[in-house]
Amino acid sequence: AGSRIGQSQWRECVPRLFQNHSCLYKFIFMGYLNKLFIYLSSRDCSEMLDVGASVNFYMMFGGTNFGFTAGANDGGPGRYQPDITSYDYDAPMSEAGDVTEKYHKLREIIGSYLPLPNIPIPAPTAKKNYGTIRLNACCSMLSAKGREILSTGVVIDTKPKTFEALDQYSGFVLYETVLPTFKRDPTILRVGGVHDRAYVFIDDQLVGILSRETPIYELPISPTYGKRLQLLVENQGRINFGPVTDFKGITSNVMLDKDILTNWTMTKYPLESVEDIETLIALVNADDINVIRRFHEDKGGNILASGPTIYYGQLTIPDGQVADTYLDTKGWGKGLVFINGENLGRYWPVAGPQVTLYVPQEVLKSGDNRIVLIEYQRAAPANEITFTDTPNFDGH
DSSP: OOTTOOHHHHHHHHHHHTTTSOEEEEEEEOOOSSOOOOSSOHHHHHHHHHTTEEEEEEOSBOEEOOTTOOOEEEOSTTOEEEOOSEEOTTOSBOTTSOBOHHHHHHHHHHHTTSOOOSOOOOOOOOBOOOEEEEOEEEEETTSHHHHHHHOOOEEEESSOOBTTTTTOOSSEEEEEEEOOOOOSSSEEEEOTTEESEEEEEETTEEEEEEETTTTBOEEEEOGGGOSEEEEEEEOOOOEEESOSOOOOEEOSOOEETTEEOOOEEEEEEOOOOHHHHHHHHHHHHTSOHHHHHHHHTOOBOOBOTTSOEEEEEEEEEOTTOOOBEEEEOTTOOSEEEEETTEEEEEEOTTTOSOOEEEEOGGGOOSEEEEEEEEESSBOOBTTEEEEESSOOOSOO
8 A cells, every 4th residue: 555545545445455465554644844744643553553554654753954955845837845944744753853742642552563662762852942142244145255255156158057057056046147228117027947946136136036936937127226137046955756857046048028138147156165154254354344333233124135144143052051952033034054064954934834943952062152144035133043942833
């Protein structure tokens, strides 16, 4: 019996199809990547065991898509679905390795059919609420210094190239060209091959967002906006459940009304080197005092009209108080977090349902812990971020 057989179907099919043979029910889904629920009830599990079927649980133990490892599902044309960072999956053992109520229920059911090993159930790991810290704003990723330090190369070509053609795995590529003269106000900009999300700037000012997920591929623009078109394209995760070919970046012509835009400059931002990010922070901190004052006095809560911005700060943990925690990204827009140089993964609380990022104690240390955050869209009020002892997968 396969994972897609419905509850009523397997009750009818299993006894009939496997009268003289053993039966393996491939998966009982414990939950899903971005939805927390049980596909099959405890009664279903008992009934399968009653007819002699063997079962697998997916997942039995939750996990985390650290860094850029979160993939995506393909639901058909216009239904690209990026995965969240957590792989908790509502599993019987959580993302943090703790047993759950679901675990105890399954143990009870299995124990009525098979002897259980005499092994103690592990206690939950300690979780800490470290409170709220305020981050400093450094600079835009697209600033002159951001380009100099974070970019790993610039390519010029008549047509836009994909991430793969540019030999880039993760992060962003900035596609830039000069708009031709046009008089229709507004005129439609169309990027039908955006994979996966494009922040649209004209003369360094954000004018809109295009998205493969939504899907929205068109944006009205005015000739009064300026001349230099900039498309900052994000790889939101490669499809790993569906078609195996999933090129990233701009995969087809970019159109302004009926005209194909050509002569592109492509700047690569893989964002894989936290050392480069720290170099940029140090360089900006040592530079023009007026720039520093403007960023540091930013009260937060603003749309980042000049592009993704780097924030940084310290979490101080007393001796003997290092434990698992959760980074609450509520109030922030969409972005990426590093702690002590480790890429925890992507956050996007407005899309949900995941709001907190799991921070295992192995990432932390006594004393000062370095927090670096790259926010793509909007900073939280007062640039504050909170470390809590409770995960939030409810989307609010």
